[in-house]
Amino acid sequence: MAATQVLRSEWTKIRSVASTVWTLSLAAVLTIALGVLISILSRNEFKNMSVKEQMGFDPTFISFAGMSLGQLAMIVFGVLVVSNEYSTGMIRTSLAAVPQRGTFLFSKIAVATLLAFVVGLATSFIAFFLGQAMLGSYKAQIGDPGVLRAVIGGGLYMTLIAVFSMGVASMLRSPMLSLGILMPFFFLISNILGAVSATKKIGRFLPDQAGSKIMQVVPPVGDDTPYGPWGGLLIMVIWVVVALFFGYLLLKKRDA
Template sequence: MANTGRVVRSEWTKIRSVRSTLWTLAAAVVVTVGLGMLICLLVRNTFDDLSVRDQVAFDPTMTSFAGMTLGQLAAIAFGILVISNEYSTGMIRASLGAVPQRGVLMAAKVAVATVLVLIVGMIIAVASYFAGQAILGSSLSSSIGDPGVLRAVVGAGLYMTLIAVFAMGVTWILRSPMLAFGILIPFFFMISSILSAVAATRKISYWLPDQAGSMIMSVVEPVNDRPYGPWGGMAVMGAWVVAVLLAGYLVLKRRDA
């Protein structure tokens, strides 16, 4: 137990000593909250121009989290950098020499990074919600006490966290920042969106991690045939995260550093 504690402290030292990883989290806060505020302002100024159907389906809570679309890029970058920095610098050899129990090393790194991004993710979720609702104004905004709103706020923080952990697992599999960025960015920002926009592949997109997980941020139930609700979607996303972490562990265990 004492050895595990030392490994955890070592991983915390590694993460906070690399400025690029911390800057990505700072960027996530600024981009997500700022973009959400901007979109809320645009919605407030153009709401009367929307069709009656769109006004009825308007979700003020989800609108506050509109910045998550771009903010998750910073979360992905954080997840990739946390893992790839050791491979890029060759420090992974020293880390494995100091901690030959690879499961302990991986668990400590994931635990420290997850706690850090969870704290930042919750700050982003709370700030995005309250800033967005303030801009929308009393006539359009929701209240934190309204049904489903608190769940959406907490879920937004969890979503940001799981996106980062998913990126960690993928990077452990690939062991290359270029490959990880080259796969994850197109996957989340192109492939996922295209599959969800095409009728023939829309049902497939329901089972992708971002499409499933983002349901947690919705309060006004969308009109679709998804076989799960908000927490069910989060469970689907969690299953993806567990799968890539397991695959990452197998790669770490079986391949030389």
């Protein structure tokens, strides 16, 4: 089967499954809604902040506060895109139609990545503009230094979270097992490692902590992270590439 036909087939599969459409919609709604709420609370609390907190106040990053929940929906999207066919048994039919397993896997990931990027980028821009509207006089402008990079970076971050989840799901195949590992990893383990002083230096090299640097415009006061926004994104990309590589490797070696 030609590559264009495989891409078209994967697009049909993704858009015809209601759960994948709903998870993308949920990612956008959670990110935007929570970002607006946190922006309102931050505006009301600004005058009560200490001088140190005011110096490190990042209005752009505040509007992306909803990413912490939105990324969980992106994880579900990434897992479902890959593992749905395993759970239904359709993977045998798909591999019979497309015996070139690399073509099959990367066509699926390419279509899902493009869809995640479109949704992620639109979500990032909407979250930013609504968040800044809620911040009032404390807002940032899209033309301010570093702001456009951060907003585009928000879309890239959401996309990479989804693609990383696709790589993990390719390795594990089971949606329950994939979600059972990814959800606690991003929602609990990463936050704990980043908050405890003994493990903070390890935590900052995890994909979510490194990748989220791209959305920061004002570095936190006393921040000693050894990389900048683009360096953090590069670390996240490396995690994604490794996950995809092992997902592809296991797909080639295992039976359907």
